[in-house]
Amino acid sequence: MAKQTSSTRSRYVQIRSRAWRRMVITVSAFLVVIIGLVSCKSLMPESDSSLDLSSSPGSGEFAGKIGVEASIEFVDRAKLLRQFERIGGGSFVPTDENGYPLTDAQTVIFDDRPIPAWAPPIDDPSEYQPDASGTYKLLFNGQATIGTIDGENINITNQNYDANTNTTIADVTLASNTPALMILTFTNTKRTPTHESNTGITNLKLIRPGYASDTTQLFTDRLLSAYQPFSFIRFMGVTNTNYDAGFYGDPGHHIIEWNERSLPSDASQQGFTGFREGKKGLAWEYLILLANTLNKDVWINIPVSASGVSPEDTNSYVYQLASLFKNGNEFTGNVGLKPELNIYLEHSNEVWNYSFSQYIWNKLAAEDEVAQGRSTLNNDGVTDPEVWARRRHAKRLYEVAKIFETVYGSGSLGEKIRPVYAHWTIFPEQYIETLTWMNNTYGTPGDYFWGLAQTHYFNDNLSGEQDAVQDVLRAMRTDSEGGNEITLRLHAIAQILACIIWRMKPVLTMGVATRPTLIIRLPPIVNRA
Template identity: 30%
Template structure:
């Protein structure tokens, strides 16, 4: 729902005076104390024993978390190798000259923090030679600045090793300066170095542990890790597989995001399910290779095409699931959301071609935004079908779970239009262009769907007065949150999908424009308030009561006001105890809240009852003094003109009878009944006259306990329906 604040480069210290803080390797320095907090447990794919088996059907909530892009200012402290967070810059503080793997090709600076860094001894290594100095400001105001010691060069391996000693916690901008660089013994000066690593205190230097123990612990509070920002989904221009970032890359990455292998490694290390966001412009070959990488692993550049005894980079570990989303918020035309324009261009290119699936029922050349809604569903379905070919039918909706993400609350009918189009096109075999060789239900294409689940208070966080803060928390979440959740749940369940929020959570003062009513520092005060814990728990209960089944919270770090770390006092290790994380601690061990959405059955649902939460598509004209809804004619195989989605709630699962009361039904009129996306049968209506209700015959269907959504739609005539009766 909300655009992210731009991850622009934070300002660093400029000018020659700043370099006076450098401690060159040749200058020596005092002894520093090693950090002792990093207690390591080898987090490998064998860590599946740690995994809490959880799903949407579990008694306890199923929770996700988004992670941000790695940077020197992200505050996650995620990687054991600090270079993964670091940025290379020239000695004049401009962009560094780098090779295809991100390694500097001339003398450079390596910015490794702009927040806080823990004291201790960090292990530095790189291929080539250089004089290395360190800069950083001691937080305690002392003169104990960081320095380099024990630098050695091995000419046989062209490897330089050294130690970065940080005697006491440093704050603000910190960097290493590399001068007199040579890539090899015979290389000229000022040619840079390669394979730079800077390992945190206490971690092995062979790469066997990639993620910090605290970050793993933070991720294990959740059940799903969503890597949208991690792979730069909003700005990722990748088309070909060769466009992607590989595991050979060092330092901060650009618009192509982190390597897929690193995201898979995080899922494996934590034993948590994975949510991926596929680049908007990725071609079919890219889709296939991505699916192969997840199933078989890779050699660091290309995926394997079959199982390997010892893959260089392992696939997703057995027992873990992968959620697959096309791009991110492709409805969002806000700044930084490049995917909207890319998807719109792709849709426009085929909008007038009636042999293309999105225009199968007529040209969309005059309505590019309808074309966009359908394109999002079309490409998302294509991704799903590609993963089906690579993983096999049995893995779909179990191991592989494609998701149709949309604008919250079916805003601008992005969700309903996508579902109606997909139901019409994929629901029938088509032997002439556009061809569809296999008829599929919506639930054969996607596992879940829905919009975001952000919420705020009706009282904006404008100041720190207790009256304002009390009113803010008393109004968190606003009533709109429940209504939007219900809308998404009704549309998704009505087509047989799980109701999923791709991201969401509280963001004090956040607005749809991303500007925010509250500045980040003020938002941080509200986030750090202990009342945030209680209100998040209450908001999650609202989400569950209105049919929500899986909420991915946004975001662990680096994006005020939505982040989960403490922005008032940035940590020196990954945060595991903020008020927001405390809410997650409580939610994950408690039971789900009851669902209250929908009319209790057995019972009768009057289609004009505002409390029934019915969602309609089409005109929905009223008749007979407001007694009934009119449904216009629909055509099987096309996007149906009108339908109603009716949420109902049963305490006990079992077989129920369904009938409708019609008014002035035409002779031979037919109305189809679908329950949770599956067609149950067709009512062949008895003609009635004089405005008197006429009961149809009964159709039987099985309901699970809890929420179900009934969908009714006409097949051959305009029909007036007053009630749905469930016995």
């Protein structure tokens, strides 16, 4: 591997530092809409030239599918607990291979308080607090003295230990009109009857009020009900696609292998620091089970550092992921995603975004590939590493698509398997350049890319702090219409590809520390008369 220059990394660190300093604490409620889904089967020009954008954008009626960015709510609240810490906090405790503590420990089971409840004041005149009160059923293997950081709000009763099953149960009641926060401590722990004290516990569960302690239901009723109107679910956030990928080229390359991924047997479905390299978020098995329960299509984001370049590497992360979605495993009952459901594929998320580690990981990987020689990224003599990076992002989606096609079989690509190419909306010429290169290097993009993604941001900056709601909405509409020129250019690209996916993202910034984020994806039905 070619050694990466320190200047490349230092420039990125400076850029990323500035970007993060500009950021405010945000919370996002993502809504994703796809309307008028069309396949990407029309041909691009096969000549070695840029796309001809002289024709006018297509037009048509909007109709089709609506989807949503995933949020997960388990019946067992412990499935999203935070990493176990020493009593009193400050550092993480040693754990077993599943993430359960090997010593006495404490953990945040849940914290549903509004941002930033821990750093008031909250910019909310109504001082809204979600209601998480009620009596929860606590279960775990082993013995422990159960405590809490906030004894006034949480009451622990009916604790009992069954030596035959090595199981402790207890009722944990969160009082009404109190913050939606639960931190539990486990002291005097004994993992099994024969273990010494201070050896931890395993298989921790906290079942929500209203569900039986022995329930096998994974997802809450209200979550399943909330998803019913939608046709597909995008899992970018819950799988933690924007994880810190590190620097490509460091020891281990920070490449994630399949055996390093998140597992359904993990103590938590959140990422853990210093745990397996690929434990970043929700295990893929839960995505399959949720989609099958709801009968919804899935939109999955492939980790930027996941292994797997060609279908021949059947042990790679990408190949095994495709196999899991097709065939399932023991945890899913050896059932994959239902055959009638579709899979939208995206390479990472916003790989162009300087504030995300996937940007620099992808760029360094592109530089290394070119340095190794015989790379397609510079097959036309281009010397700009930024161009190499943009090409690698598209090429990576192509590689992932071909692996999934191999696993699912001939005819699946563009039908069941739907790769979506996403780039920076404000640079439509870069879409053109990259897709032209893909066309000249790998053939017609419509044969392997199902669609394009566009981000269309607009905000309320043109409104005043005391404006009425309707005035704020008018200001947002005016700002949105200011981006029409770029939208029309991407429409022209869409007319050639016969597909585009809009992503509209209003950002509310004025007078609030939180910024609800809405994403809408609207592809037009293209006139190809």
